[in-house]
Amino acid sequence: MKKNVAEYITHKLKEIGVKRIWAVTGDALNAFADAVQKDDELQWMAMRHEENAAFACYGSAQLTEDIAVCAGTVGPGALHLINGLYNAKKARVPVLAITGQVPTLEIGTGYFQEVDLKKTFDDICGYQAIIHSPEQAPRMLNKALQVALWDRTVVRLEIPHDVTTQTIDDMYFDHPVVVSKSKLICPDEDILKAVDLIDSGKKISILAGCGAREAKEEVILLSEKLNAPIVHSLKGSDVFSEDIENVVGLTGLIGNHPGYSAVMHCDVLLMIGTDFPYTNFLPQDKKVIQIDIRPENLGNRVSINHGIIGDAKDTVRRIIEKVSPKKENDFLKDHQKAHKKWREQMTKESALENDNIPLLPSLFASELNKQASNDAIFALETGESAVWGARYMVYHGQRRIIGSFNHGSMAVGLPACLGAQAAYPNRQVWGLLGDGAFVMAMQDLVTAVRYKLPIKLIVFNNKELGFVKMEMEEAGLAKSSEALKLQNPDFVAYAKACGADGIKVEKAGDIPAAIKTAIASPLPFIIDAVVTSGVLTLPPKITLEEAYGFSRSKAKEAILSIKGDESQWENIKSEIKAYFTKI
Structure with a gap:
């Protein structure tokens, strides 16, 4: 026909x-x-x-x-x-x-x-x-x-328009779509050169991204043979989860100090399946080996000593076979200890005992980490929501994360949850969303209701574009309340008007029950998380320029508050309160 x-x-x-x-x-x-x-x-x-x-x-x-x-x-x-x-x-x-x-x-x-x-x-x-x-x-x-x-x-x-309804008479080119599973395999000389460079160093570190997903077991084995700490990119968080023994964390703008230190203080850095974008978080004076299937990624972010175009799993397996084991493990042990200490600090910061009002956002992320299923999918919104997801959650088991990690667009969270839930109807799908980003895309909550997609959304409601505020202060500018302030609707009332459900949470003791209720609900569900805007999401290393910018910003905000700008005074108080709540 x-x-x-x-x-x-x-x-x-x-x-x-x-x-x-x-x-x-x-x-x-x-x-x-x-x-x-x-x-x-x-x-x-x-x-x-x-x-x-x-x-x-x-x-x-x-x-x-x-x-x-x-x-x-x-x-x-x-x-x-x-x-x-x-x-x-x-x-x-x-x-x-x-x-x-x-x-x-x-x-x-x-x-x-x-x-x-x-x-x-x-x-x-x-x-x-x-x-x-x-x-x-x-x-x-x-x-x-x-x-x-x-x-x-x-x-x-x-x-x-007119072509869509025209009949196709000639079907000559109607053939099966060719879906190939071919892999790029590098030559032996590339393996040997990588082995020579690795053998020449005492302190080896691995920076792995989501491109190493299929090579996870091989990367861990290589790490164990070399006593090499594993640092991951944000997109690699659900590959090299932080419960793996040799994983010491994340580097970059929202990373931690052990991850940053392992990358910057090694002798040889092995980059596997990552086009990690932040050059200032990569070493300028170390030997670097990079493995990727995309030639354009090699040396794109840092000067490399050796680049390998090839499948990560095959390449790492062949390196393991030929590389000499490292007996010295002080470099690895030091970073493991530092990472353990950092995780303990994150646990302390996110404890429900920190019940000052407004609440710290970390309390919601930490409790979600405890209750979410081992195969849950998490959509991390761009901005501070990604920080809470990166620092206070562990993506063990079959957990996955999605988000606008390269493009960096707001409003990815809710619709990405829709795509994830439709593809995996039997898995929990959570969105960690800022209030500004949620309101950008909130119209399609009714789509979730219509198609019975029971997505769960935690909306961090601080009535402010929090990450933009930090960028503004880093640049030495005083907080612009008019530009950053948000006037939000009642998110729970909105959810119910759409045919979904929700609950507003303002007290720490109510967080566990709220998440439990969301999990049990057959409907799309919003947790309106009323949180402080005072948490500073600082990178693992602050440059002199950034420190100068923050100091100029705080000085300007103090002057404006003295002159009667109440919004600046409220901002200063919220930051001080959040700081002392965390410690």
């Missing part, structure tokens, strides 16, 4: 395992909505905003590694996809975006809602195809899917 373009594309997507299309429909997508409606195995996820649709695709594709699909109609609807698709691109996950276009005869005339989408999406997509005739659809769709799956990138199909 012959199919029109929309019917063929939806059939092909189902054939390769796609289960849902995240979209907001419109005239150029109506044929797709109709095609999905006729199919019992493919679901149209009717979102309230296209940006959330693209973020939901990211959440699904990041976890499953399968292609996810979103759609936006013509110009405005397609443009709304951009931010979420940028996040998918920078996270290197396979996403197909289907975008409509004005009728063929009107293209190039400045027609209503017409946008040059190819030019607009050039920086996002690894491949774009504009389908001008129905016979092009099989060929271009197959190519798009293969590029997305092999390159782990974003691809786009653009289809004029």
Whole structure:
């Protein structure tokens, strides 16, 4: 039976395992909505905003590694996809975006809602195809899917309104999508050179990212043979969890001092599956070996002595076979002790006995860490929420984290939870969200209700853009209350108005019961966590420039408070109170 373009594309997507299309429909997508409606195995996820649709695709594709699909109609609807698709691109996950276009005869005339989408999406997509005739659809769709799956990138199909309903007569290029599991294997001489460099050092450290996920056991074995501390990137937190003996923490802006020290004070640093972005948290005078499957990552952040293009699991396994064991373990033991002390400090800071009001955000993260399931999925919002998730939680077992870790966009949390919960309906899915980010995306809480996706959201309600405040003070500026202050709705009332549920928490003793209630609820659930804005989320190492910036900022804030600015005085009091609560 012959199919029109929309019917063929939806059939092909189902054939390769796609289960849902995240979209907001419109005239150029109506044929797709109709095609999905006729199919019992493919679901149209009717979102309230296209940006959330693209973020939901990211959440699904990041976890499953399968292609996810979103759609936006013509110009405005397609443009709304951009931010979420940028996040998918920078996270290197396979996403197909289907975008409509004005009728063929009107293209190039400045027609209503017409946008040059190819030019607009050039920086996002690894491949774009504009389908001008129905016979092009099989060929271009197959190519798009293969590029997305092999390159782990974003691809786009653009289809004029009138083409979507045209019948495909020639199916010559309708062949199975080629999904390859081929791996890059480096030559023996690369292994031998790496072994020589490792053998030449006494203190070896490993910096591992999420690119080493499949090589986890090998990295741990190499660490044990070399007495090398393992430091992880934020995206590697759910690979090298902090309950693993040789893991000494996270480095970077939201890292800890043991992790930072292990990277900066080794003789040889072995970077495995990470394009860790912060050059100022990488050593400038050490020997560095970098292993990655992407050639463009080698030496991208730090000058390297040796780069290996190859599969992490195979490469590390072959290094283990040839490298000499290290007998000296003082470097490792020192960092293990420091890491244990740091974790004890985090435990102390996040104890429920710290019941000053407003509460420390760490209390919620710590209690969630205790109660969440061993295979829970956590969406960490950009900003301070990622700090609470990184410092007070351990991603052991099958736990996973997702977020806008490369793109750094606000409002990823809620929609990423939707994508994760749809992909894994039997797992707990938690969002750790700032109040500013949640309000950006809150319209799609009704989508969670509609599709019975029981996501759980902790909204850190401090009525302020907290991470931006820290950036402002680091730059030596006084806090701008007008720019940072948030006027929030009643989040629990909003949840219930949407058909979800929620609870407001203002006392430490109520946190355990609130999380237990959220877990038990069959509905999407919001915990309105009323917290202080006074916690300073400082990096593991503060430069003189940053210290100078903070001191200038505090001096300016003090002067403004003396002059009668009550908001500055309240800020100073909240920071002092939070500091003494933590210690």
